[in-house]
Amino acid sequence: MDTGTHFVMGAAIGGLATLDPVVMSSDATATAVLIAAIVGSQAPDVDTILKLKNNALYIKHHRGITHSIPAVILWPIGITLILLLFFPDANWLHLWSWAFLAVFLHVFVDIFNAYGTQALRPFSDKWVALGWINTFDPFIFGIHLVGIMFWTLGAHPGYTFLAIYAVLVVYYILRYRSKQNIKRIISKRFPDLKKVIIAPTIRFYQWRVAIIDHDHFYVGKAFKDELIIYDEFKRLPFPKEHILSAIQGDENVSAFLSFSPAYRWEIEEEDDKIEVRFIDLRYRKDGHYPFVAIVHLDRDLNIISSFTGWVYSEEKLQKKLEILPD
Template structure:
């Protein structure tokens, strides 16, 4: 989820915590718990500071190790311990319980969008991305705003937010059902024996979905509007060659980071006089006939890596700015 929704969930959880009489009747403890749920609801995304280093490091670790089981446990104990130091007379177990729950909820809700998390690490490095809730979902965010309004006019926050989360559970089921209907249509069209993967990505608009399909011989990029699926691009599924050039490309940090994350991509190569440019293009995030999530590497004829980049680029000019090769 986006940062705003994560924080909104932290505030809501702090309100639900007032179901505990010791919290409800103790303003200092309530304040400490609220801080814990707000910080805990955002803590796994502290890895955004990795962007300051480079995109490759960020891509490898964002929603990776920072959303893993060991780090989820760590965040709960670390944040609640700091709060206990700040408010030493508060019951530690109460601080830890609600803070840890906020961290768990953060990781849990992240698995429902197309980006996903490696929430099962260290037992599995598989990305869990269910792909039926948008990173920013207006329904979920507005539901929290309504809850804050009802809380503000005097209704009990526990009753308010438990009711809202009950309704949102039904909303999640509805979105999951919409995803399954789209998948069923694609399986019927291409044949269950041909389809090797279907990747769904809901948009901010309820009726529009982005789709990517992998079959034995092709990649298909599609768009669904009101349940009607339109294929917008088809690409031949060409395996990466097993040669020294590709082996060199895979050693590049940006390419390696991209390949560790992307579940469906195509590649292309352009030869120039003194170097070759290899592009890896993720097919899940098509936007206005453009595929913005890429990894690009330029390799000299002597198999030296000249330059590379991975990340989100929305124009060719900006991409080339990232890949300028200075003349000797």
């Protein structure tokens, strides 16, 4: 989920903690638990700092080790130890318990996004991405804001957020059923289906769709019971092994290929350079595919420059590559 949603979820955990009599019996414990809930709800995303280094590092490692099983155990311990320095009278066990719930909830809800997490590390490096909920879901964010508003108006925060989370359980079930319905529609229309990627959007009934069958890629959207295909691409093997060998060790290409399950490629050869472009098919917007990896090589197959990430115009892409358009 996005940072704002994780923040309001942290506040919600702080509200739920008011149901804990041990927490409410001590001002120090209550204050420390509220801080722990908010900090714990943000802690796993500390790896966002990798973006300052480069996109490749961020794409390859974001929601990786910081969302793993050891991290879910260690984050609450670290938060608890630090807060006990400032609130020595706080009950350490209940402080740790609520910090743990905040960290666990952060990782748990991220599993339901299309991006996913490596939540099973160290037992598996597989990305767990159920793809039911958009990274920012206005209903989830909004209902938390409503809960916080009622809290400030005097409602009991514990019971308020218990009710809200009961509603959210139903909401998640509805999202699951909606996605399963889209899967059934696609399976009927594409009997030679190899793989399908159904990604949520900010709209409840609308989903992004990337379909792979034996010979083609199809890109479109689903809305309720309707499937609309916008683009169709022939699936072709990468034709030039010497070029592939030259670029596959590049960190931007490697990061892109580790992240993208559905992409196509383009090669453009000019007098003084070769351009290889990989295009992720999951993020079509207004006829444009913004998530790409691109490499420029000279005629001797030395890499001149490369880039991976989200770009929305060719001019910006060329600037990122530090090469002016011809």
